[in-house]
Amino acid sequence: MKKDPGYFKxxxxxxLAQLDEESYExxxxxxxxxxxxxxGKVLEIGPGTGVNFPFLTGKEVTWTGLEPNAxxxxxxxxxxxxxxxxxxxxDCTTEAICLxxxxxxxxxSSEVLCSVSDLEKSLAEIRRVLKPNGKFLFLEHVxxxxxxxxxxxQKAVPYTPWKFYSDGCHPARDIGxxxxxxxxxxxxxxxxxxxxxxxxxxxxRPHIYGWAIK
Ligand SMILES: C[S@@+](CC[C@H](N)C(=O)[O-])C[C@H]1O[C@@H](n2cnc3c(N)ncnc32)[C@H](O)[C@@H]1O
Numbered sequence: 001m002k003k004d005p006g007y008f009k010x011x012x013x014x015x016l017a018q019l020d021e022e023s024y025e026x027x028x029x030x031x032x033x034x035x036x037x038x039x040g041k042v043l044e045i046g047p048g049t050g051v052n053f054p055f056l057t058g059k060e061v062t063w064t065g066l067e068p069n070a071x072x073x074x075x076x077x078x079x080x081x082x083x084x085x086x087x088x089x090x091d092c093t094t095e096a097i098c099l100x101x102x103x104x105x106x107x108x109s110s111e112v113l114c115s116v117s118d119l120e121k122s123l124a125e126i127r128r129v130l131k132p133n134g135k136f137l138f139l140e141h142v143x144x145x146x147x148x149x150x151x152x153x154q155k156a157v158p159y160t161p162w163k164f165y166s167d168g169c170h171p172a173r174d175i176g177x178x179x180x181x182x183x184x185x186x187x188x189x190x191x192x193x194x195x196x197x198x199x200x201x202x203x204x205r206p207h208i209y210g211w212a213i214k
Contacts, residue, residue, distance in 0.1 A: 005071040012167045013071035017049045020079075024051060026196055027110065027139060030209045031055050034137050040105035043129060045094045045122075046112030048072050050079030050087070057083045064088045064104070066097065069167065094122040099129045106130075110139045113178075114169045114204075123182035130214040136184070139209040141194075143172045153203055169204070176208045184212035 005013075016023075035055040040062070044052060047065045049072055056063065063085055067076060073089065080087035092098035095118045107126045116122040126136050144150040154172035162169070180187050189210025194201060 005069055008164045009069045009167065010071040011165070013049065013069060013075060015165075016051075016072070017075045020049055020051050020075075024054060026194065030139055030192075030207075031110070034139060034209050034211075035108065037135075038106050038108065038137070041103065042106045042108060043097070043099065043104045045107065045109045045126070046115065047076055049075035050077075050083075052108065052110055053079045053083040053085055056085060061085070064090060064099075066090050066092060066094055068093050093117075094125055096121075097125045097129050101128050102131045102134075103129045104131065105134050107134070107136045108138070109136075111141055111204075113138070113140050113175045114171060114173055115167055117168070119173060119175070119178050120182070123178060127183055127212075127214055132214055134214045136179075136212040136214075138175075138179070138189070138211070139207060140175045141171060141204040141207050142175045142191075144206055145174075150203065150205075157203060166200075171204050179212050182212070184214060187212040 031052065032055060035052065038056060039060045042056070042061045042063050044063065044065045047067050065076070065087060067073065067089055077087060090098050094116050107130055113119060113122065130136065143154055151172060158170050176189055176191070187210070189208045191206055191208050194205045194207045
């Protein structure tokens with residue numbers, strides 16, 4: 001039997017579930033473009049409540065996910081069913097993906113790489129499980145290199161109760177640069193300042209979205 005995920009993990013799952021619709025609308029334009037090409041074997045890291053399923057509906061995909069927070073699972077399976085997808089979860093994390101080398105056509109992620117415990121290891125694992133020429137498609141919030149005030153807050157919040165309420169999110173990561181350094185043959189992404197209101201978005205922006213080819 002799975003162990004109880006605990007108060008903060010449950011709280012985070014319920015919180016994300018409440019934001020599903022807002023997140024869908026906020027990222028609709030970028031995600032529709034980003035995930036348009038997805039087909040074949042797809043591994044999604046950190047799918048959360050399944051907020052990316054609507055972008056995969058009707059596609060020829062075999063979806064597998066890595067979602068260590070068990071409190072997300074009921075939301076995720078419900079969303080998969082509503083979007084006509086069959087969801088299979090693996091019992092491992094991005095730092096040590098329990099799949100053989102060269103296994104999947106796509107790895108996809110949205111707003112996950114801020115939370116992994118080891119970014120470099122996670123990117124190496126993503127690259128390892130992709131087939132040759134396979135693609136990693138990502139949409140992530142990243143460190144603000146221009147606004148020093150936001151960057152200071154981004155660096156400080158992981159040392160506050162944010163750590164517990166946001167499930168270990170580190171907003172000051174230079175994720176774009178880390179992807180460029182991770183040994184992919186080609187990387188391309190767009191930086192943008194996500195519009196919207198609210199304290200979380202004030203901290204968790206700008207964003208990048210794009211792809212990395214193995
Ligand atoms: C901010 S949420 C994003 C969820 C969803 N992708 C979205 O866009 O709403 C981050 C997710 O990554 C998951 N996560 C955290 N660490 C992880 C790891 N090492 N491997 C895989 N997933 C992880 C969390 O459980 C959570 O569901």
